[in-house]
Each structure stands twice: as C-alpha cells, then as structure tokens.
Amino acid sequence: MLRAAMSLTQQSLRICTAALVLGVALLVSRGIPKPVPPEGEVQACSATPSLAEAQSPWIEATEARGLLGDPSVMFVDCRPRDLYQTGHISGALSLPSDSDLQGAALTQLHSAQTIIAYCDARGGCESSHRLAARLRELGLSDVRILKDGLPAWVQAGYPAESGPCRLCTESTL
Amino acid sequence: MKIVTWAFCVILAVVFVVAAVPKLIDPGSFANDLLNYRLLPENLVGLVALFVPALELAIAAALLWPRYQRGAALISLVLLVGFAAAMAQARIRGIDLSCGCFGAAFESKVSWLTVARSTLLAAMSAVPLFTLPLSAADARGRQHV
Numbered sequence: 402m403l404r405a406a407m408s409l410t411q412q413s414l415r416i417c418t419a420a421l422v423l424g425v426a427l428l429v430s431r432g433i434p435k436p437v438p439p440e441g442e443v444q445a446c447s448a449t450p451s452l453a454e455a456q457s458p459w460i461e462a463t464e465a466r467g468l469l470g471d472p473s474v475m476f477v478d479c480r481p482r483d484l485y486q487t488g489h490i491s492g493a494l495s496l497p498s499d500s501d502l503q504g505a506a507l508t509q510l511h512s513a514q515t516i517i518a519y520c521d522a523r524g525g526c527e528s529s530h531r532l533a534a535r536l537r538e539l540g541l542s543d544v545r546i547l548k549d550g551l552p553a554w555v556q557a558g559y560p561a562e563s564g565p566c567r568l569c570t571e572s573t574l
Numbered sequence: 575m576k577i578v579t580w581a582f583c584v585i586l587a588v589v590f591v592v593a594a595v596p597k598l599i600d601p602g603s604f605a606n607d608l609l610n611y612r613l614l615p616e617n618l619v620g621l622v623a624l625f626v627p628a629l630e631l632a633i634a635a636a637l638l639w640p641r642y643q644r645g646a647a648l649i650s651l652v653l654l655v656g657f658a659a660a661m662a663q664a665r666i667r668g669i670d671l672s673c674g675c676f677g678a679a680f681e682s683k684v685s686w687l688t689v690a691r692s693t694l695l696a697a698m699s700a701v702p703l704f705t706l707p708l709s710a711a712d713a714r715g716r717q718h719v
C-alpha cells in the first residue's frame with residue numbers, strides 16, 4: 402500500500418516537474434503575460450478610459466464627491482454583494498451585474514436623475530460595463546462610471562462605510 | 575473495463591490539449607479571465623496563466639503514456655475539482671465572468687453547466703486513477719494471477 406502511494410506520488414511529481422520545466426521555458430521565452438481584456442470588451446471601470454467614454458461618461462472622484470448626498474444622484478456598487486458588505490461608498494446601492502432589474506429596484510433607479518456606477522477597477526471589469534449597458538437599455542440615460550473606481554475614492558479619504566445595503570429592497574437582494 | 579479506461583484517458587487528453595493551446599496562444603486573455611475570478615492577487619495571475627496550460631499539456635501527454643497514467647489522472651482530478659470549485663464560488667458570489675476554460679478561443683460564461691462539466695471530467699479522471707494497475711510490476715503481477 403505504501404509502495405503504491407509512493408509510486409503514485411513519484412508519477413505525479415514527475416509530471417509536475419515536466420510542467421514546471423515547460424512553464425519556465427515559456428516564462429523565459431515570452432515573459433510574464435499581463436491581463437488583456439478580450440477585443441471589443443469595454444473597460445468601464447479601468448484606469449484607462451476606452452470605448453466606455455463614448456457610451457458611459459467617466460466622472461472623476463472629486464466631482465462625484467460633490468454629488469454625494471444629492472437626492473437626484475444614486476451611487477451604484479456593481480461588485481458582488483460580499484465585497485459590498487466589506488466596504489462601499491456611503492449610501493450606495495448594491496447592484497451586482499446579474500441582479501434582477503425589475504419592480505422596486507427599477508423604480509428606485511428611476512427615482513435618480515444621475516447614476517454613478519463603480520467597481521474595484523480591477524482587470525476588464527466586465528460586470529460593471531454590463532450593468533451600465535443594462536441601465537441604459539432601461540431608459541436611464543445619465544449613467545456615469547466612477548474613474549478609478551472605489552480604490553481612488555477610498556484613497557482620497559471620501560466617505561465610505563461597511564455593512565449591509567440600506568437602500569436594497571427585497572427585489573435587489 | 576480497460577477499453578473504457580483508455581477511452582476516458584484519450585478524451586481527457588484531447589480536452590486538455592484543446593484547453594491548453596488557446597491559452598498558450600493568447601496568455602493575456604487567460605490572465606484576464608483568471609483575474610476576474612477574484613481569487614488570485616493581480617501580480618500572480620500572469621505566472622498562473624503560464625503554468626496552468628503547461629500543466630494541462632503535461633497531463634495530456636502523461637494520460638497517453640501507460641507508465642504515468644495514474645499520476646496524470648490524480649493531477650487531472652485535483653485540477654478539475656479546483657476549476658469546478660473556482661467557478662462555483664464565482665456563481666455563488668454573483669461574479670459574472672467568462673470561464674476561461676478553453677482560453678479566448680471558445681468563450682463561455684461561468685454557469686452551473688460549466689461547473690457540472692468540470693465535475694464530470696473530474697469523475698472521468700477518477701476511473702483510470704482507481705482501475706489502472708499502480709505500476710508496470712503490478713500490471714505484470716495482475717496478468718500472472
């Protein structure tokens with residue numbers, strides 16, 4: 402039994418070594434790849450504005466800060482719910498990209514004239530782009546994307562809080 | 575049973591090659607898919623994007639080499655269970671992303687169907703792991719019995 406386990410371990414280690422050698426060869430010949438969003442994908446929350454500029458205008462953190470507390474402006478957090486609970490812009494609505502945008506949630510969104518969507522500005526930020534596109538399809542014309550997302554907001558020391566979503570209704574949960 | 579085991583090894587080897595090649599051609603897209611899972615730090619995804627397809631190719635070759643089939647089946651099982659778990663956590667956390675399973679060549683969104691597919695492939699890996707003889711010596715022993 403012990404011999405069998407050793408034989409299996411030995412086989413596995415040899416395969417892993419072969420993979421490691423191949424990986425190192427790739428690393429030496431090509432270098433470490435950097436994350437590249439697929440062609441046509443819009444980096445709605447990335448640091449470098451791209452196609453999103455034409456679809457959803459960017460808003461700087463300083464300008465967005467001035468709109469916090471304005472009843473006609475709603476901040477929408479498009480990250481997963483667990484990340485929202487660990488920290489978000491004060492008073493923001495949690496709305497992950499696959500949320501049901503019907504009923505009370507939609508009424509709540511339509512009550513705002515301007516929506517500022519944000520995420521954590523990592524990678525391609527597909528979910529944020531998709532949410533902004535869905536909101537525009539639902540007739541919400543003034544949807545803006547917070548440039549550099551939540552990290553820039555927190556770094557600037559602007560109001561943030563943690564905990565569950567106070568604005569969320571049953572349909573957005 | 576031997577035919578079924580070999581058939582599973584061949585199917586798994588083909589799947590791993592089909593999965594690895596697009597990732598090697600376009601490692602940047604695969605790194606982006608990995609980043610969207612929100613499981614790895616940003617400075618690690620590039621390295622993982624290089625080593626995962628390398629491991630997939632090594633597993634594919636070993637699955638077709640009788641001497642290493644069981645070891646390959648074990649690594650395949652662990653890798654596929656890991657993939658299924660990563661996709662399941664993304665679904666549970668509500669992260670909407672491309673699975674990156676076959677690189678940028680065959681884009682598909684993470685869903686419970688992709689989780690089930692990985693689980694099925696993991697189950698297929700268990701067949702050679704538990705039915706093949708442990709070593710050439712064991713194989714000879716079984717033939718003598």
